[in-house]
Amino acid sequence: MNAYDTYNYDVLVIGAGGAGLRAAIEASAHGVTVGLVCKSLLGKAHTVMAEGGIAAAMANVDDRDSWKVHFTDTLRGGQYLNNWRMAELHAKEAPDCVRELESWGALFDRTKDGKILQRNFGGHKYPRLAHVGDRTGLEMIRTLQDHGIHQGVEVHMECTVITLLKDGERIVGAFGYERERGRFKTFQAKAVILATGGVGRAYKITSNSWEYTGDGHSLAYHAGAELIDMEFLQFHPTGMIWPPSVSGILVTEGVRGEGGILLNKNGERFMFNNIPDLYKNQTSDNEEEGWRYIQGDKNAKRPPELLTRDHVARCIVREIKEGRGSPHGGVYLDISWIKKKISNSEEHIRKKLPGMYHMFKKLADIDITKEPMEIGPTTHYMMGGIRVDPDTQMSTMPGLFAAGECGAGLHGANRLGGNSLSDLLVFGKRAGEYAAKFAKEYGDGTIDEKQITDAAKWALEPFERDKGDSPYDIQFALQEMMQQLVGIVRNETEMLRAKEHLGLMSQRAANARVVGNREFNPGWHTALDLFNMLTISEAITMAALERKESRGAHFREDYPDKDPQSGKFNLVIKKDADGKMIIRQEPIPEIREELKQLIEEMK
Amino acid sequence: MPTATFEILRGDANEGKFETYTLEISEGMVVLDAILLIQAKYANDLAVRWNCKAGHCGSCSAEVNGVPKLMCMCRMSDIKLDKPILVQPMKAFPLIKDLVTDVSWNFEVKKKIKKFKPRPPDAADGTWRMAQEDIDRVQEFRKCIECFLCQDVCHVIREHQLQDKFIGPRYFVHIAGLEMHPLDVEDRREDLKKTDGIGFCNITKCCTNVCPQEITITDNAIIPLKERVADKFYDPVKRLFAKFRSKKEQ
Ligand SMILES: Cc1cc2nc3c(=O)[nH]c(=O)nc-3n(C[C@H](O)[C@H](O)[C@H](O)COP(=O)(O)OP(=O)(O)OC[C@H]3O[C@@H](n4cnc5c(N)ncnc54)[C@H](O)[C@@H]3O)c2cc1C
Ligand code: SF4
Ligand code: SF4
Ligand code: FES
Numbered sequence: 001m002n003a004y005d006t007y008n009y010d011v012l013v014i015g016a017g018g019a020g021l022r023a024a025i026e027a028s029a030h031g032v033t034v035g036l037v038c039k040s041l042l043g044k045a046h047t048v049m050a051e052g053g054i055a056a057a058m059a060n061v062d063d064r065d066s067w068k069v070h071f072t073d074t075l076r077g078g079q080y081l082n083n084w085r086m087a088e089l090h091a092k093e094a095p096d097c098v099r100e101l102e103s104w105g106a107l108f109d110r111t112k113d114g115k116i117l118q119r120n121f122g123g124h125k126y127p128r129l130a131h132v133g134d135r136t137g138l139e140m141i142r143t144l145q146d147h148g149i150h151q152g153v154e155v156h157m158e159c160t161v162i163t164l165l166k167d168g169e170r171i172v173g174a175f176g177y178e179r180e181r182g183r184f185k186t187f188q189a190k191a192v193i194l195a196t197g198g199v200g201r202a203y204k205i206t207s208n209s210w211e212y213t214g215d216g217h218s219l220a221y222h223a224g225a226e227l228i229d230m231e232f233l234q235f236h237p238t239g240m241i242w243p244p245s246v247s248g249i250l251v252t253e254g255v256r257g258e259g260g261i262l263l264n265k266n267g268e269r270f271m272f273n274n275i276p277d278l279y280k281n282q283t284s285d286n287e288e289e290g291w292r293y294i295q296g297d298k299n300a301k302r303p304p305e306l307l308t309r310d311h312v313a314r315c316i317v318r319e320i321k322e323g324r325g326s327p328h329g330g331v332y333l334d335i336s337w338i339k340k341k342i343s344n345s346e347e348h349i350r351k352k353l354p355g356m357y358h359m360f361k362k363l364a365d366i367d368i369t370k371e372p373m374e375i376g377p378t379t380h381y382m383m384g385g386i387r388v389d390p391d392t393q394m395s396t397m398p399g400l401f402a403a404g405e406c407g408a409g410l411h412g413a414n415r416l417g418g419n420s421l422s423d424l425l426v427f428g429k430r431a432g433e434y435a436a437k438f439a440k441e442y443g444d445g446t447i448d449e450k451q452i453t454d455a456a457k458w459a460l461e462p463f464e465r466d467k468g469d470s471p472y473d474i475q476f477a478l479q480e481m482m483q484q485l486v487g488i489v490r491n492e493t494e495m496l497r498a499k500e501h502l503g504l505m506s507q508r509a510a511n512a513r514v515v516g517n518r519e520f521n522p523g524w525h526t527a528l529d530l531f532n533m534l535t536i537s538e539a540i541t542m543a544a545l546e547r548k549e550s551r552g553a554h555f556r557e558d559y560p561d562k563d564p565q566s567g568k569f570n571l572v573i574k575k576d577a578d579g580k581m582i583i584r585q586e587p588i589p590e591i592r593e594e595l596k597q598l599i600e601e602m603k
Numbered sequence: 604m605p606t607a608t609f610e611i612l613r614g615d616a617n618e619g620k621f622e623t624y625t626l627e628i629s630e631g632m633v634v635l636d637a638i639l640l641i642q643a644k645y646a647n648d649l650a651v652r653w654n655c656k657a658g659h660c661g662s663c664s665a666e667v668n669g670v671p672k673l674m675c676m677c678r679m680s681d682i683k684l685d686k687p688i689l690v691q692p693m694k695a696f697p698l699i700k701d702l703v704t705d706v707s708w709n710f711e712v713k714k715k716i717k718k719f720k721p722r723p724p725d726a727a728d729g730t731w732r733m734a735q736e737d738i739d740r741v742q743e744f745r746k747c748i749e750c751f752l753c754q755d756v757c758h759v760i761r762e763h764q765l766q767d768k769f770i771g772p773r774y775f776v777h778i779a780g781l782e783m784h785p786l787d788v789e790d791r792r793e794d795l796k797k798t799d800g801i802g803f804c805n806i807t808k809c810c811t812n813v814c815p816q817e818i819t820i821t822d823n824a825i826i827p828l829k830e831r832v833a834d835k836f837y838d839p840v841k842r843l844f845a846k847f848r849s850k851k852e853q
Contacts, residue, residue, distance in 0.1 A: 041662065520703050
C-alpha cells in the first residue's frame with residue numbers, strides 16, 4: 001500500500017451536513033462500516049445555518065395539505081424541469097423523515113394540540129415548514145450528529161478530499177489531506193457518497209461559507225460523472241446589505257412567512273405590481289387578504305411576498321435598477337409593521353425570529369421589531385449538481401452516490417424554501433441505503449497507486465513556486481467576475497467575456513503560490529479549492545449560455561421569456577475523453593400518467 | 604477611515620509570538636473581518652476557523668483583548684482603537700496553530716454521555732404530543748452552537764485542567780437538554796456525580812457570562828442538575844418519594 005495513512009470502509013461519506021450525516025446513519029444501520037469526512041469540525045457544516053424550516057406535508061396546521069400538494073408545489077416552483085420521480089419520493093417521504101428526527105430527540109415548535117408546528121413559506125400552498133424559531137438547521141444537524149456518534153460511524157474532521165479514486169469506471173475511494181498537519185490520507189471504500197453541499201463561494205455576495213467551493217460537483221465531474229441543471233443558481237431575495245462587512249448574510253424567508261413585507265423607498269409594496277400567471281390563482285391582490293393568510297385564514301390567498309424566490313429576487317432587482325431602491329442599494333423588508341395588527345408584536349417577533357432579531361441588533365444596529373431592514377439578493381443555493389438515479393441516488397458512475405445540495409434533480413429551475421432540508425433527509429437516507437447495498441454486492445476495488453501519487457504531487461506544487469499570485473487575490477477576482485458577468489441578470493455578451501476570464505484565471509490559479517508550510521494553512525487550502533471553483537464556474541457559464549430563455553432562477557435579458565421548447569430538456573455536462581467540458585440537451589423524462597393528471601388538477 | 608493595530612498570536616505548540624498588523628477599519632466591521640483581511644493581504648497562512656459569519660455555527664471562538672468571544676459577533680466599534688487589539692486562541696485547549704486550537708476533547712466527552720432514549724410513542728401513528736410550555740426550557744439548551752467558549756472560561760478546565768474528571772458547562776447544558784426533555788426516559792444522575800464531575804462546579808457563573816447564545820447555563824442547567832443529583836443520592840425521603848413519581852416531574 002501507499003505511503004499515506006490508509007483507511008478502509010464499506011461506505012465512505014464525504015460531507016457531514018444534513019445529507020452526509022443522514023446517509024452515514026442509514027448506511028451504518030444497514031450493517032456496513034462507514035467513514036465520514038468533512039472539511040470543518042463536526043456540526044459546523046452549512047446545514048447548521050439553515051433558519052426557516054423543513055418542508056414536509058404533515059398537515060398538522062392545515063389538513064388540506066398532502067404529499068400531492070407538496071409534489072405539485074415543488075414542480076410548479078421548479079418550472080417543471082424537476083426530475084418528477086425525485087419530487088414524488090421527496091413529497092411522500094419527507095413527513096416520516098421529520099418524525100424520525102423527533103424520535104431522535106429533535107424538539108420542533110408545537111401546535112396547540114401538541115404536534116409539530118408548521119409555518120408558511122414561499123411557493124408552498126399551505127403552512128408546511130416544521131421549524132424551531134429561526135434555527136431549524138441547528139436543531140437538525142445537532143440531532144443527526146448526536147444520533148450519529150452512537151452509530152459507530154468513524155469521523156475524520158477537518159479533512160478535505162481532493163480526488164476520487166477510480167478502478168476503471170468504478171469509484172473505489174478518495175484521497176485528501178487533513179488540515180491540522182497537512183498530511184495525506186487515503187480512503188478505500190466499496191461505495192462513496194458525495195454530500196459536499198454547494199458552490200456559492202464562486203460569487204462575491206453570498207450567504208455561503210468558505211466551504212462552498214463546489215468540491216463535490218468538481219470531484220464527480222473530473223472523475224467522469226455527469227452534472228445537470230448547472231445554469232440554475234438560486235439568488236435568495238433577502239440578504240443583508242449593510243454594513244458592508246455583513247453583506248450577503250441571509251435573512252430568512254421566515255420573516256416574510258411571519259408577515260414581513262417588501263417596500264421600496266417610496267413606501268410602496270411593490271410585490272403587488274407583478275404577479276406571474278402561474279400563481280395568479282393562489283396569490284392575494286390586497287393587503288387585507290394577505291394578512292388574513294398569515295393569520296391562518298384558510299380561505300385567504302397568500303401575499304405576493306411569498307411568491308417563489310426567483311421571482312421575488314427579480315422584482316427587487318427591478319426596483320433597484322429603476323431607482324426605487326433604499327440608500328445602500330437594496331429595498332426594505334419590514335416585519336415591524338405588524339404592530340398595527342397585533343398588540344404584542346415586539347414580543348411575537350422576538351419569539352418567532354430570535355436569531356434575526358439578535359443578528360440585526362448586533363451587526364447592523366437595527367431593531368427589527370421597530371424598524372425595517374435593508375436587504376438585497378444574495379447567492380444562496382445550487383439547484384444544479386451531480387446527476388443521480390432518483391431512487392438510489394447513484395451517479396452515472398458505479399459506486400459513486402450523491403445527496404443533498406451537490407446532487408441535482410429535485411428542484412428543477414428553482415428550489416422552494418424548506419425543500420432543501422427535507423431533500424437532505426429523504427435522499428441522504430436513500431443514498432445511505434443504496435450505497436450500503438452496493439457495498440455488500442461488490443467487493444473491494446483496486447486502488448491505483450499512480451492516481452494517489454499524481455494527486456499528492458499536484459497538491460504540493462504550489463509550495464514549490466516562488467512567483468505567482470496569492471490564491472486569495474485570484475479567488476476575489478473570480479468572485480467579482482462571476483457576480484458581474486454570470487449573476488442574476490445574464491446576457492450572451494457578458495457570459496462570453498466570463499468564459500475568456502475563466503481561461504485566464506485558470507492559468508493564474510495553476511501558478512498560484514502559497515507561503516508557509518503544510519500545517520493548518522488556509523492559503524494552501526484556498527489554492528487547491530480554486531481548481532474546483534473554476535470548474536464549477538465554467539459549468540455554470542456554459543449551461544447559462546446554452547439555455548436561451550428565462551426560466552426559474554435563470555434570467556437572460558437577451559431572452560427574457562420562457563421558451564416552451566426549452567422547457568422540454570435539461571442540460572447535461574460531462575468531461576469528454578480529451579478533458580474538455582461538453583454540454584448536451586437531454587429530454588425531460590416522461591412523467592407518469594397519474595401524476596400528470598395530478599398536476600393538471602392542481603393548476 | 605480609522606486604523607486599528609492588531610497583535611495576533613502566531614505560532615504553534617512549540618513556539619508562538621505576537622505579530623503586529625495594521626488595518627483600516629470600515630463601517631460595521633467585526634474582528635473576524637479584520638482577521639480574514641489580514642489573512643488575505645499579509646498572512647495567507649494565518650490559521651483561523653470560521654463558517655457562518657453570523658453567530659450561528661460556533662467556529663470562530665477566540666480571545667479578544669483577553670475576553671473569550673465569537674469573532675464574527677464582535678464589532679470593531681465596540682473596541683477602543685487607541686491600544687493594539689490582542690487576538691489569541693482559546694487558552695484552555697492545546698494550540699494547533701495561530702488562532703486554531705485542538706478542541707477534540709469536547710467531541711470525545713459527548714460520545715460518553717448516554718444518548719437520548721424516548722418513551723414509547725403517544726399516538727398510534729408513532730408520534731408524540733408535547734406542549735410548547737413543556738419544551739421551552741429544553742429549547743433554550745438546544746440553542747447551544749458548541750463554540751466551547753464556556754469550556755474555555757471555566758476555571759475547572761482552564762486553571763485546574765481537570766478534563767479527565769469534569770465534562771464542563773457545555774455538557775451540563777447538553778445533559779440538561781436530555782434530562783429535561785419531555786420524552787426522555789434515561790437516567791444520567793449517577794454519571795453526573797461520578798464521572799462527569801458536576802460537584803467540581805462551584806457556580807461562579809463565568810460560563811453563563813460568556814455564552815453567545817445567552818443560555819443561562821448555571822441557573823437553568825447546572826443548578827437544577829445538581830438538585831436532581833442531590834435528590835437521588837442524599838435525601839432518603841425524596842428518594843423514596845421519587846420512586847412513585849416519574850423523573851420528569853421532579
Ligand atoms: C444561511 C442559510 C439558510 C438556509 N436556510 C434553509 C432553510 O430554512 N430551509 C432549507 O430547506 N434550506 C435552507 N438552506 C439551504 C440548506 O441549508 C443547504 O442547502 C443544506 O444545508 C445543504 O446540506 P448538505 O448536507 O448538502 O451540505 P452541507 O450541510 O453544506 O455540508 C457539506 C459538507 O461537506 C463537506 N465537504 C465539502 N467539500 C468537501 C471536501 N472536499 N472534502 C471533505 N468534505 C467536504 C463540508 O465540510 C460539510 O461537512 C439555507 C442555507 C443557508 C446558507
Ligand atoms: S459556573 Fe461552574 S461550570 Fe460554569 S464556569 Fe463556574 S465552575 Fe465552571
Ligand atoms: S453553552 Fe453557550 S458558550 Fe457553551 S458551547 Fe454552547 S453556545 Fe457556546
Ligand atoms: S463564524 Fe459562525 S459563529 Fe462565528
